Amino acid sequence: MTTSTTAIRTRNTRPTNALLLMALRSLRARPATQLAAGLVLLIGSALLTALAALLETGLAASGKDRTLLIRLPAILGGWSLLIVTFGVVSTVSLVVRQRERETALLRTIAASPRQVQILTLVEVIATALPAALAGLVPGVLLGRLLLSRLSAAHAVKSVSALDDGWLTVTVGAGVALTAAVAGAMLAGRRAGQVPPVAALSASAGVDTAGKALTRAKVVTGGVITLLGLGTGMSTLAQENGPLLSSTAGPAGVAVAVGLALLAPAAATAGGGGLARSRSVVMRLAGRTLKTRARQQGSLIAPLTLLIGVGSGTLAMQRIEDSQPATDGPHLATVNYLIVLAIVGFAVVAASNTLVAATRARGHDFKLLVLTGATRRQILAVVGTEALITTVIAAILGGVATAVTVLPFSVVRTGTLIPAQAGPLFVLLVAVALAITILASVPTAVRQIRATATQ
Amino acid sequence: MSARTVPVRQAAVELLSVSKIHGRDAGAIRALDDVSLTFDSGTFTAVMGPSGSGKSTLLHCAAGLDKPTSGTVRIDGEDLSRYDEAGLTRLRRDRIGFVFQTFNLLQTLTVRQNVTLPLELAGRRPRRSDVDALLARLGIEERADHLPGELSGGQQQRVAFARAVLAEPAVIFADEPTGALDTNAARDVLHLLRSAVKENGRTIVMVTHDPNAASYADSVIFLADGRIVDTLARPSAEAVAAHMTRLGEGVR
Numbered sequence: 183m184t185t186s187t188t189a190i191r192t193r194n195t196r197p198t199n200a201l202l203l204m205a206l207r208s209l210r211a212r213p214a215t216q217l218a219a220g221l222v223l224l225i226g227s228a229l230l231t232a233l234a235a236l237l238e239t240g241l242a243a244s245g246k247d248r249t250l251l252i253r254l255p256a257i258l259g260g261w262s263l264l265i266v267t268f269g270v271v272s273t274v275s276l277v278v279r280q281r282e283r284e285t286a287l288l289r290t291i292a293a294s295p296r297q298v299q300i301l302t303l304v305e306v307i308a309t310a311l312p313a314a315l316a317g318l319v320p321g322v323l324l325g326r327l328l329l330s331r332l333s334a335a336h337a338v339k340s341v342s343a344l345d346d347g348w349l350t351v352t353v354g355a356g357v358a359l360t361a362a363v364a365g366a367m368l369a370g371r372r373a374g375q376v377p378p379v380a381a382l383s384a385s386a387g388v389d390t391a392g393k394a395l396t397r398a399k400v401v402t403g404g405v406i407t408l409l410g411l412g413t414g415m416s417t418l419a420q421e422n423g424p425l426l427s428s429t430a431g432p433a434g435v436a437v438a439v440g441l442a443l444l445a446p447a448a449a450t451a452g453g454g455g456l457a458r459s460r461s462v463v464m465r466l467a468g469r470t471l472k473t474r475a476r477q478q479g480s481l482i483a484p485l486t487l488l489i490g491v492g493s494g495t496l497a498m499q500r501i502e503d504s505q506p507a508t509d510g511p512h513l514a515t516v517n518y519l520i521v522l523a524i525v526g527f528a529v530v531a532a533s534n535t536l537v538a539a540t541r542a543r544g545h546d547f548k549l550l551v552l553t554g555a556t557r558r559q560i561l562a563v564v565g566t567e568a569l570i571t572t573v574i575a576a577i578l579g580g581v582a583t584a585v586t587v588l589p590f591s592v593v594r595t596g597t598l599i600p601a602q603a604g605p606l607f608v609l610l611v612a613v614a615l616a617i618t619i620l621a622s623v624p625t626a627v628r629q630i631r632a633t634a635t636q
Numbered sequence: 637m638s639a640r641t642v643p644v645r646q647a648a649v650e651l652l653s654v655s656k657i658h659g660r661d662a663g664a665i666r667a668l669d670d671v672s673l674t675f676d677s678g679t680f681t682a683v684m685g686p687s688g689s690g691k692s693t694l695l696h697c698a699a700g701l702d703k704p705t706s707g708t709v710r711i712d713g714e715d716l717s718r719y720d721e722a723g724l725t726r727l728r729r730d731r732i733g734f735v736f737q738t739f740n741l742l743q744t745l746t747v748r749q750n751v752t753l754p755l756e757l758a759g760r761r762p763r764r765s766d767v768d769a770l771l772a773r774l775g776i777e778e779r780a781d782h783l784p785g786e787l788s789g790g791q792q793q794r795v796a797f798a799r800a801v802l803a804e805p806a807v808i809f810a811d812e813p814t815g816a817l818d819t820n821a822a823r824d825v826l827h828l829l830r831s832a833v834k835e836n837g838r839t840i841v842m843v844t845h846d847p848n849a850a851s852y853a854d855s856v857i858f859l860a861d862g863r864i865v866d867t868l869a870r871p872s873a874e875a876v877a878a879h880m881t882r883l884g885e886g887v888r
């Protein structure tokens with residue numbers, strides 16, 4: 183075997199070709215992740231398309247129909263926009279972050295930070311474009327459904343067909359796509375800054391590097407939370423009428439999104455508290471929570487959104503349903519659909535993070551087995567982590583729920599804590615717990631089993 | 637460029653009083669402590685030392701993957717501190733090849749695509765026949781269109797080596813390239829490295845824990861606590877092992 187060689191002959195080519203090839207290859211290699219991210223985008227795009235179609239219909243209508251069909255999507259559109267943007271951006275950054283090691287390897291051998299950014303962008307657009315376009319179809323169907331519900335309730339009288347033109351397409355698919363591209367540029371910039379040595383450290387994959395919370399996140403999270411709290415307070419000043427939910431809903435969403443951005447800080451605090459516990463399982467779980475605060479944050483975030491927005495919106499709707507003769511029923515379908523979209527997003531985002539994170543810890547589990555931990559202890563640690571994560575999300579989500587429900591209930595019914603809120607909150611916390619346990623414990627069992635057979 | 641045309645030894649890599657401190661404050665660790673050395677063009681150098689002595693850190697700093705806290709690193713006479721990230725990337729593409737213990741290859745690309753990637757990212761596409769010829773010399777031509785996951789560890793390491801030499805770099809850095817291989821596969825890879833130096837005038841710097849692997853090199857540098865404590869020319873495996881034992885005792 184010798185390597186004696188004449189010089190390699192090359193001709194000039196465009197580096198983009200290599201980047202495109204790599205993007206396609208890596209998309210094909212991770213169908214599950216791409217599907218999950220695409221699904222989040224599709225749901226978001228569908229939701230916005232439906233609202234945009236109503237708006238476009240309203241703009242073309244006249245009289246009372248016009249007022250209602252413009253006002254309704256305007257009220258709902260704002261917070262749907264916030265949720266969809268948050269959901270899409272965080273999903274994209276998750277997908278990019280899962281490949282940190284591969285990115286670092288690329289940086290080591292050949293790719294400049296810029297090329298890494300381009301690669302990220304190409305990959306995201308390749309998934310996001312079809313997903314956003316595909317969302318138009320269910321979106322228009324959803325718009326039709328909403329319109330027919332409004333007609334059936336005699337809220338809309340003269341309009342019979344949905345006007346789904348360019349505005350609908352542009353807003354529906356455009357917003358979701360823009361959010362994805364913005365997310366890709368942010369995540370790509372970060373990916374470009376991954377130090378090449380990160381590919382080479384023995385324990386990479388269990389990434390503990392990087393700050394848990396960037397200053398930008400603290401500021402954005404803080405501002406959005408405060409805005410939400412302010413909006414919540416302003417609900418109290420509103421008169422009891424059909425517009426009440428137009429401040430109560432967005433207030434809770436904003437608080438949930440703001441706190442979700444601050445979630446890593448909550449993970450650090452919670453982990454720090456547990457690390458002093460008497461029980462060894464609690465201590466181990468607490469330490470993991472603290473050292474992996476950043477990843478735990480991206481897990482707590484969708485769960486916070488699920489619990490906060492889910493129980494807030496549903497409780498508001500239940501109160502509305504129990505009230506005689508209001509505008510409520512028109513909005514019911516929309517509100518339920520929004521909750522459904524959020525549940526879908528939370529399930530996809532949280533399980534995606536958890537499965538990947540648990541898988542990356544296979545090596546840790548092996549070490550724990552070798553150092554004398556029993557299988558039960560490891561599963562107990564994983565289960566405890568799931569429980570603590572859910573508890574933190576429940577606290578943050580509980581605040582968001584309160585911001586939506588309490589002022590709304592005071593104005594609408596005169597009672598501070600409505601009977602409907604408690605059970606719904608518990609239900610959504612149970613859903614969150616089910617997601618975390620189902621996504622982590624079976625994965626851990628598989629990891630440990632793989633260790634045992636080696 | 638071949639060994640015959642380089643009668644006067646030139647420095648491929650130079651380190652001048654390089655120190656590297658990882659972490660800061662109470663957690664700071666001085667991984668390299670005022671290291672000065674030169675890797676001449678056309679030489680094969682092994683770097684040895686106890687675990688944690690700073691071997692990998694030395695390699696990373698020398699290759700521009702990590703920035704030294706103080707001191708100067710020159711590759712082919714170019715001072716690395718004058719480059720930004722994009723510039724360092726270009727420098728790595730043109731002048732440096734890497735082979736690491738594991739996680740060498742992009743799992744989603746075929747062998748051929750992995751090998752040509754650095755050149756293509758630099759805007760140059762190598763001729764297919766040239767690439768095939770290189771793969772054939774390394775005995776992996778039949779696997780050219782397979783994914784890395786379908787190759788043995790030794791074969792993967794040869795792919796990494798093909799990628800490292802394709803751009804004809806000034807220096808190849810290898811961090812425990814045989815660490816994950818069995819004796820036979822390790823021997824193949826070591827032969828490959830040595831013949832690249834002897835027959836093509838390449839420059840190789842290899843970190844290893846294995847005295848036998850080190851014996852393939854022209855000389856061995858011993859590190860302890862971030863300092864160069866010894867060197868050995870034309871090493872035999874026995875002499876290297878004896879040195880390592882002494883070092884181990886000295887540290888304790």
Ligand SMILES: Nc1ncnc2c1ncn2[C@@H]1O[C@H](COP(=O)(O)OP(=O)(O)OP(=O)(O)O)[C@@H](O)[C@H]1O
Nearest residue numbers: 658659665667685686687688689690691692693694
């Ligand atoms: N990123 C880092 N942060 C903090 N300390 C580090 C980092 N990388 C290395 N170190 C420390 O620097 C010292 C030298 O590490 P290095 O990886 O260079 O050792 P090594 O000689 O390659 O060891 P091994 O043979 O075990 O690979 C060690 O004490 C290590 O703990």
Ligand SMILES: [Mg+2]
Nearest residue numbers: 691692693811
């Ligand atoms: Mg090392």
